[in-house]
Amino acid sequence: MIFRLIIALYLALSSPLSMAAMTIEIVGGAANMIPVTVLAFEVGAPEAADPAAVISSDLGRSGYFKMVESQGAVSPASPQSLSLGTWKGRGADAVVMGHVLPAANGKVEVRFWLFDAVRQSQLAALSYTTTPAGLRAVSHRIADAIHEQLLGEPGSYSGRIAYILKRPGRYELQVADADSQNAITVTGSPEPLISPAWSPDGQKLAYVSFEDKKPVVYVQNLADGSRRAVARFRGSNSAPAWFPDGKKLAVTLSKDETSQIYFLNLETGEATRFTRGGALDTEPVFSPDGRWMYFTSDRGGTPQIYKASLPGGEVKRVTFEGGYNVSPSLSPDGKTMAFVHRRDGRFHVAVMDLGNGQMQVLTDTVFDESPSFASNGRLILYATLVNGRGVLATVSVDGKVRQRLSQSGDLREPAWEP
Amino acid sequence: MKYPVFATLLAVLLAGCADTPTQDASIEDRALASKDAKKSADAKAAAATATEKAAATQAADSAKVAAKPAEKVQTQGMVAPDTQVKSLDGSQAGAKGADGKPIGASGGQAGAPGQAGVAGQADAVLLDPKNPASPLVKRRILFDYDSAAIRDEYRSLLESHAKYLLKEKAAKVILQGHADERGSREYNLALGQRRSESVYKALSLLGVPDAQLEAVSFGEEKPVAEGHDEEAWMQNRRTEILYEGE
Structure with missing residues (x-):
């Protein structure tokens, strides 16, 4: 999948994790950044944080992606209900949606889908089962998977x-x-x-x-x-x-x-x-x-x-x-x-x-x-x-x-x- | 099922994505210290303490836990997100979240050289490393940039220490080499080592036996001047003479 877009060299992104002691500042970016939007995950499990924030942060700070504001939109219940045309219209070439579901033994299942909004096709769909405390790590792995799908080489968000x-x-x-x-x-x-x-x-x-x-x-x-x-x-x-x-x-x-x-x-x-x-x-x-x-x-x-x-x-x-x-x-x-x-x-x-x-x-x-x-x-x-x-x-x-x-x-x- | 796409999803999963999830999540292969503490070889009491500590560590911001003031070295295991997770490799692990045994800094316990029983001798005061009037209070030898050569001005300083060490056979010195902050920490450690070895050789040539000397390096880690200019760097390129027990 090839995106051809020329974006400004410098990218200012306000981190959703700004409460944390350590923050990340981007001081340079790739010349061709892929515009991506990550919709809020539908979180159906109590005590589970939305992975979308971590995924957006990972992709945004990498310098390879331009995050398109999801404007509070929540992932639909089914990927068939996702209007790729709408997000294409807002400038996103790739769209991420997902769900967090309760699973057995207090665990949660995280599902995510990645779509090519230009070609209107699905690029990836994966499921992970983990504990609520493991959600952050799963979120980094999802960012790795998205990075690899869109750029053809592995991400480095989960190390x-x-x-x-x-x-x-x-x-x-x-x-x-x-x-x-x-x-x-x-x-x-x-x-x-x-x-x-x-x-x-x-x-x-x-x-x-x-x-x-x-x-x-x-x-x-x-x-x-x-x-x-x-x-x-x-x-x-x-x-x-x-x-x-x-x-x-x-x-x-x-x-x-x-x-x-x-x-x-x-x-x-x-x-x-x-x-x-x-x-x-x-x-x-x-x-x-x-x-x-x-x-x-x-x-x-x-x-x-x-x-x-x-x-x-x-x-x-x-x-x-x-x-x-x-x-x-x-x-x-x-x-x-x-x-x-x-x-x-x-x-x-x-x-x-x-x-x-x-x-x-x-x-x-x-x-x-x-x-x-x-x-x-x-x-x-x-x-x-x-x-x-x-x-x-x-x-x-x-x-x-x-x-x-x-x-x-x-x-x-x-x-x-x- | 609320999500009719599940079948589709499974099909995609079976299609062989690199990140194939398993029932218990690939994330769990990263879990550390996930064993039941009771199964560790430690005593039950220790295991109980460890479990409490693990819970406390999980509950608290790890940085806060770590910020406890402590004078000794402390080590800590990394707490896995889920205490119920089974280890995938079956290897035994110790109590999770437990602090390791504190390891005291092992300063030598031997008597200070000044107490070595030289009372009554005429030059005892002048050859007492603890007496402010003694030439032995001078312990610092400075070096030029990228050099381990000892300047002439330090000859009498080294002769005084050699004289004392020759007389007090039980006294030992540690020669600590230091470098300025520029460049690689490990390379600077080696440069500091060369400076301490240079002093070692000088004392050896004055007859001090190897058994009374050890040359080590602190690299750039212990500056005496904190600035980032030549004035500070000049002070920091040095060898310190430390008597055992100090």
């Missing part, structure tokens, strides 16, 4: 993000929905926390904590909150990165020589040294196929990104442009690398096509850090400074769509769930 919130005298590792709602503190500490890294199955987080007056790598189980120190060697322990199999971590240790990368077997606790030489080696990350480890090293005189073959360890330099390229992150298909590139004393998120080495700077912010890909590979989440305060932001891999997530705190070190 989770981890990040560090700095409060006065306290650091909190939090996990939230991708729209930054539903934040839960999984670890709080009076000492700094950095470098959260999701396990490939999304059930654990590795991170660095300074609670022992030095950096120590912990792995925490998200289900029950239990955790253990997995690297507490003499010196500093940092920069955890999961192997694709989830059984080992790469970590940066200084126990033998200055910061070098080791492979840590999580079952045995054994650390095997991987990089050698007196240069700083850190920020390891694995390609999804497990054949390469990308990392930052100053072995060439300035910090640059290198890759080492696995298991052999043959090293090749990856970045050449500029004197400071750090914090590599790989797209889920392994074809694109996001990283931080310094230009004229400013730190920007950049991407490199690993096939041809082409580099593109994506942001115009100044103190960008910690880029991380969404699971759909289309968005990059990163941290930056605005008025001296840490905020989280996303940028599409083509640099065209940007969002900023802000909260009344200092946020840093974001990581998108794989």
Whole structure:
């Protein structure tokens, strides 16, 4: 389904979730945004919130859709009663309607339909059964499904993000929905926390904590909150990165020589040294196929990104442009690398096509850090400074769509769930 | 049935959409900590507490729960929306919503170096890290941008600490390296490490045994100056000498 519409580059959308502590501000949008209207769902279950608000918010903030005001219209009882012509007349090319019905055991069933108002055809119809508390998550999944139907590629509304919130005298590792709602503190500490890294199955987080007056790598189980120190060697322990199999971590240790990368077997606790030489080696990350480890090293005189073959360890330099390229992150298909590139004393998120080495700077912010890909590979989440305060932001891999997530705190070190 | 479209809907579902829903909703495969707390290995009392906590956590805004002032590290499981949900993988999970055991920051408990029994000696005062008149109160070594080289001005400072450590074999120091805020946190951690190792080497060359030294880094996480300019950055590129127990 192809829409051809030229819409203004900037989109102002008042979020229906403006009561929440964190809000999302769109600072740029796609040139061709699809006009969509989401009718209020007919909610026949008590205590159930209308998914339409979350779906509209998700689609609206993505920068790919222009939300056409539904003017309070409620979904008809049957899709046959839906007047697509009316909504086409109001400028919508796609229409979403749905119902929330009571189901057994206090659960609710959510049904939604997606229509092409131009061709007068149905594009999708799905049903989900969940608890009233699970409605928000289902709403994000519906937004994902609509995004995929209309744009031909998956949405990234239903994943989770981890990040560090700095409060006065306290650091909190939090996990939230991708729209930054539903934040839960999984670890709080009076000492700094950095470098959260999701396990490939999304059930654990590795991170660095300074609670022992030095950096120590912990792995925490998200289900029950239990955790253990997995690297507490003499010196500093940092920069955890999961192997694709989830059984080992790469970590940066200084126990033998200055910061070098080791492979840590999580079952045995054994650390095997991987990089050698007196240069700083850190920020390891694995390609999804497990054949390469990308990392930052100053072995060439300035910090640059290198890759080492696995298991052999043959090293090749990856970045050449500029004197400071750090914090590599790989797209889920392994074809694109996001990283931080310094230009004229400013730190920007950049991407490199690993096939041809082409580099593109994506942001115009100044103190960008910690880029991380969404699971759909289309968005990059990163941290930056605005008025001296840490905020989280996303940028599409083509640099065209940007969002900023802000909260009344200092946020840093974001990581998108794989 | 109020919704005659149900048959149509089912047909669409069976047609093989990627997001095929199941009876108990695909959403539930994301549920965390969904096991019955009583089945956990924990004691019954702990399970009861955990259940209460889970209920409380569900009821309260999680941010408020998290905002409780605490001096120690606290961890928390993530509460699934539905406490009745069955785990799909059958793996055991701990009590949901339970706080993990607080883990105290493990500062060394060894006696402070100044109490190591040097009373009666002429230079005891001058070699007491706690005495304000002692050269040992100077603990901070600053570095140039992108450098871990120790400037000449710190030679006597390092010699004083080496002298003390050579005399007090039980005393240990932790050398904390720091970097300014610019750039990657992890790379800055490595830069800070290089600065603490530089001081480590200097003390080693003065004869201090490895057993009395540890070099670690705080990267950019603990600035002494909060500004965002060269004046602040200059103060923050440093190594701090901390005696064990401090």
